[in-house]
Amino acid sequence: MIPSRRIGRTALSVTELGLGAAPLGNLYQPVSDSSAAGIVRGGLDGGIRYVDTAPYYGFGLSERRVGDLLRGQRDVVLSTKVGRLLVPAAAADTSSERHGFASPVPFEPVFDYTRDGILRSFEASLQRLGLAQIDILYVHDIGRQTHGELDALYRSQLLDSGGLEALTDLRRGGAVSAIGLGVNEIEVCLDLIQKADFDVLLLAGRYTLLEQGALDQLLPRCLESCTSIVVGGPFNSGVLAAGSSGGGHYNYAPVPPEVRERVRALEAVCAAHAVPLPAAALQFPLAHPAVAAVIPGFASPEEVRSGLEFYRFPIPAAFWSDLKEAKLIDPRAPTPAARMANQ
Numbered sequence: 001m002i003p004s005r006r007i008g009r010t011a012l013s014v015t016e017l018g019l020g021a022a023p024l025g026n027l028y029q030p031v032s033d034s035s036a037a038g039i040v041r042g043g044l045d046g047g048i049r050y051v052d053t054a055p056y057y058g059f060g061l062s063e064r065r066v067g068d069l070l071r072g073q074r075d076v077v078l079s080t081k082v083g084r085l086l087v088p089a090a091a092a093d094t095s096s097e098r099h100g101f102a103s104p105v106p107f108e109p110v111f112d113y114t115r116d117g118i119l120r121s122f123e124a125s126l127q128r129l130g131l132a133q134i135d136i137l138y139v140h141d142i143g144r145q146t147h148g149e150l151d152a153l154y155r156s157q158l159l160d161s162g163g164l165e166a167l168t169d170l171r172r173g174g175a176v177s178a179i180g181l182g183v184n185e186i187e188v189c190l191d192l193i194q195k196a197d198f199d200v201l202l203l204a205g206r207y208t209l210l211e212q213g214a215l216d217q218l219l220p221r222c223l224e225s226c227t228s229i230v231v232g233g234p235f236n237s238g239v240l241a242a243g244s245s246g247g248g249h250y251n252y253a254p255v256p257p258e259v260r261e262r263v264r265a266l267e268a269v270c271a272a273h274a275v276p277l278p279a280a281a282l283q284f285p286l287a288h289p290a291v292a293a294v295i296p297g298f299a300s301p302e303e304v305r306s307g308l309e310f311y312r313f314p315i316p317a318a319f320w321s322d323l324k325e326a327k328l329i330d331p332r333a334p335t336p337a338a339r340m341a342n343q
Helices: 033-045 063-071 115-129 144-160 163-172 184-190 216-227 257-273 278-285 300-310 316-327 334-340
Strands: 005-006 013-015 050-052 078-080 082-087 107-111 136-142 176-183 200-204 227-234 291-295
Touching: 005 291, 013 078, 013 291, 033 063, 033 300, 050 291, 063 078, 063 115, 082 115, 082 257, 115 136, 115 163, 136 163, 136 200, 144 163, 144 184, 144 291, 163 176, 176 184, 184 216, 200 216, 200 278, 216 227, 257 278, 278 300, 316 334
Parallel strands: 050 078, 078 136, 136 176, 176 200, 200 227, 227 291
Antiparallel strands: 005 013, 082 107
């Protein structure tokens, strides 16, 4: 069994270990239909009951696969996202990687955070998933990191052109049970939680063994407002799983030298305590009381099996103390040892 945690003030609960379904959209590499089925079934067999997908993941491929594999599983919480519409692209080169996805699906994503865009995106997701409703709906990739100089335009679409009202209307009508943001940056979360009644924030890569800047303002604000955090990208796009000598990515890009050095320092403490680095990366975020779940993405059934083992791996309290002593994690960060001691 994997324990569940409540999402905000809603009646929803998610298993504290979930499944991020970007790899099912062929993120960085093709994943066969049989392997995709093995990933989802392996997660379910291991006790995972929360799966997150998005239209962007493989331009509809991930949603199609997730819907086919989860349809009829009434005890699984499912989330997807809005903010992009998928438009047919007959000229798309589906034999090459596009936007990071090796997907054969001939669609291209177009940003649209207006009321009409969000409702159209939601309806299209229902069709791809083959479902009548979705548990959690996130606004995907809003913020300056994604949009640069167009950030103000897209925030205005969400706030002034009916996008936010569309989300709240879907929740009020029961089509979704919870709403939130699915982003990779802290600033937009701090801004928009002041303007919207979100239940949950899916924050990718910003509260991990490598980064704890969310402790400054965001996590305290979430505790005050009873807004849950789902931690995506606990391996920071792979570097905390592959290690300092592996390939992997950091924030969807090649690993910078300074990050690789920090990973080496983490590995040294891990070696001293015989703790696998991926185990520490999975378990660390769950110690914070604002965090409801951590959702790594697994690219094979074997990675699912390893992930479940890492999630359950016993880590001694001294390991976390040594990380703080070495200034490798923020001294304010709750650790799994401290969390268990207070239960």
